[in-house]
Amino acid sequence: MQASPLRNEETPTEAPSPRQQAVLDAALTLMVEGNDPLTMDAVARRASCSKETLYKWFGDRDGLLTATVRWQASRVHAGRYEVSGLDAATLRENLLDFAESWLAVIASRTSVALNRIAIAEAGSRKSNLGGIVLANGRFAIGERVKPVLEAGRAAGLLxxxxxxxxxxxxxxxxxxxxxxxxxLGDALDLDAAGIRSDAARAVEQFLALYGQANP
Amino acid sequence: MQASPLRNEETPTEAPSPRQQAVLDAALTLMVEGNDPLTMDAVARRASCSKETLYKWFGDRDGLLTATVRWQASRVHAGRYEVSGLDAATLRENLLDFAESWLAVIASRTSVALNRIAIAEAGSRKSNLGGIVLANGRFAIGERVKPVLEAGRAAGLLxxxxxxxxxxxxxxxxxxxxxxxxxLGDALDLDAAGIRSDAARAVEQFLALYGQANP
DNA sequence: TGCGTACCGTACCGTACGGTACTGTTGACC
DNA sequence: GGTCAACAGTACCGTACGGTACGGTACGCA
Structure with a gap:
């Protein structure tokens, strides 16, 4: 089990124009509503644009989905963390922050809808949606958390x-x-309070496993 | 966050006849191969039966998928565990066994294919595939592991x-x-050795968090 | 031998959807 | 005002696929 080759899929291409962003937002809205199966017609209707424009801008359905995933990802990324001179409280706080924001992401209807589509598409080859979602989700957060962990180790905390x-x-x-x-469609609703307590529990458990008193 | 209402979805209906089992196996094979998108035509061709028979036996496409999931689930369930007079070694062994078999399941191509289809279907309402997969996967294993944990607690081990x-x-x-x-399509291959070491690590971590010396 | 049942194979139907073409209409620029 | 590009709206095409109908065959049963 070595490094996966999926991590450099972020390739943002150029940013979409405001009008294109509106189209992508329409696609996202349709995904999240989830009533209709995200057809090109539906996107065009919702965005008040023509299908021809859709195809001109995004090439094909897959291009539209890809652009939508990237567009959503571009809004989720947060700033990097300060990792120099870490003390125990700051480390705990950073981890808590990661855990909370990550839980908020995966519990959001947007994330669920996006992951569903990417997973469905990953079944039938011919599309790298799954890779893009992984690169912007699981792997992106890994690359942001690991420096914090390493800083914690350097500081003798982990x-x-x-x-x-x-x-x-x-x-x-x-x-x-x-x-x-x-x-899989379980109703499981996590409110903000549930997310906070879940995140806190996870951080305490992680520190119980990997923490050590600053020597 | 309270109990989910999904846990009594196992309703096995009556067992499929041998011929029907062959049809369901054909469907499973197609899912796992994953080249074509599991059309009714493809299942009929692969199983050397007529589409009319498919519809007669399973009602519609959703019925076929449901029967397939149940059929697969019926083969995965293993026997229950002995939980009386638990000592530390037996507890560890039981947990290890659960962890290994669970990892083997979720890493199998069959499980991945089945979950992909159930997740895709869970997006568009009108099908409880997701509920069935959950009931036979996550919740089924939970109901089998929790007695072991409780026995471990009763024995003062957890x-x-x-x-x-x-x-x-x-x-x-x-x-x-x-x-x-x-x-999401990551290549990540877990061989038997990787599964064993992953399971062992997970069990040790779990015992580090919840274990306590027998008083 | 005739009849019913269960089934395969295949042709067929309707519709949904990806993708294309065509017809305005608007607005920028000359 | 004339010209052109971008675009909305819509009609259209081809195909894939869920679902149905029907002819043909094998087999049990009287």
Whole structure:
């Protein structure tokens, strides 16, 4: 089990124009509503544009989906974290922040809808939607968390050999069964309070496993 | 976040006849191969039966998918575990066994294909495939693991308040990012050795969090 | 031997949807 | 005002696929 080749899929291409953003937002809205099966007709109607324009801008259906996923991802990315001179409280706070924001993302209707489409598409080859979602979700957050973990280790607050393995444990403690249940249609509603307490529990468990008193 | 209403979906209806089982196996094979998009035509051709028979036996496409999921589930369920007079070694062994078999399931091509279809279907209402997969996967294993955890607590080997919460932590430690990565098409191959070491790590971590010396 | 049942194979139907073509209409620029 | 590009709206095409109908065959049963 070595590094996956999926991590450099972020390739933002050029940013969509405001009108194109409106179209992509329409597509997102339709996905999230989830009543109709996201047909090109439906997007065109919702966005008040012609199908011909859709095809001109995005090439084909897959291009539209790809652009939509990228557009959504571009709005989720947050700034990087400060990792120099880490103390225990700051480390805990950073991890808590990651856990909360990650839970908020995977519990959002947008994420569920996007992941459903990417997973469905990943079944039938000929589209890299799954890779894009992974690159902007799971792998993007891994690349942001691992420096924090490594800084924690450098500061003597954490002990682990491989930051990737440590992160995957953190990921499991935070996400548990939430994402698969939501993807499969379980009703499971996580409100803000539930997210906070889940995130806190995950962080405490992670620190119990990997933390050590600053020597 | 309370109990989900999905847990009594196992309703096995009557068992399929041998010929019907062959048809369902054909459907499974097609799903796993994943080249064509599991059309009724393809199933009929692969199973050497007529579409009319398919519709007569299973009602419609959704009925066929449902029967296929149930058929697969009926083969995965293993026997229950002995939970009386648990000692530390037996507890660890039981947990290890659960973790290994669960990892083997979610890493199998069959599980990935089935979950993909159920997730795709869960997007467009009108089908309870997702509920069935959940009931026979995540919830079924939960109902089998929780008695073991509770027996461990009764024997003074584990400490927790809520067995559901403890199980969800175990679930997260075992599965981590594996299922979502596979669903999204990541290549990630887990061989038997990888599964064993992953399972062992998860069990040790779980015991580090919830275990306590027998008083 | 005739009849009914269960089934395969295949032709067929209707519709949904991806993709294209055509006809305005608007607005920028000369 | 004339010209052109971009675009909305819509009609249209081809195909894939869910679902149905029907002819043909094998087999059990009287």
């Amino acid at each position: 002990a682990f050999e491989d930051s990737e393995t440590a992160f995957r444990t953190f990921f499991g403690l935070v996400g548990r069964d939430i994402q698969i249940r939501l993807l | 400490a927790f308040e809520d067995s559901e919460t403890a199980f969800r932590t175990f679930f997260g430690l075992v599965g981590r990012d594996i299922q979502i990565r596979l669903l």
